[in-house]
Amino acid sequence: MNENEKFTHNGNEFEIRTAMIDGRHCVKVFLDNEGVSHTYSVDFETHTDYFAQYQESLIDNLKKIAKSDIENGMYFKK
Numbered sequence: 001m002n003e004n005e006k007f008t009h010n011g012n013e014f015e016i017r018t019a020m021i022d023g024r025h026c027v028k029v030f031l032d033n034e035g036v037s038h039t040y041s042v043d044f045e046t047h048t049d050y051f052a053q054y055q056e057s058l059i060d061n062l063k064k065i066a067k068s069d070i071e072n073g074m075y076f077k078k
Contacts, residue, residue, distance in 0.1 A: 005063065009071055016063050020044075027062040029070055036075040040066055 003018040015030045023044050029037035040062040042050075047058045069075065 007067060007070075014067075014070055016066055018059060018063070025059050025062070027059065027066050029066050029075060031075075036077070037066055037069065 005016045007014055007016070012031055014036070017028055017030060019026050021041075024041040025044065025047055027040040028035055042058045042062065050056070050058045
């Protein structure tokens with residue numbers, strides 16, 4: 001996965017990772033290199049159409065949602 005972004009919440013360092021898998025832009029959150037969220041995704045065509053219309057990345061929005069879910073305690077805890 002690429003375009004990794006780290007953030008700290010409740011003393012834990014989480015990492016948001018993005019990747020292109022089977023034609024979909026995917027976002028997933030990791031803690032200690034283990035997935036702790038489900039995969040958030042959008043297909044390539046929808047992302048392209050959205051960006052053309054709003055000049056905003058759906059991938060960035062998925063990352064914001066993933067981070068917000070972690071901050072609200074919605075993740076698979078170890």
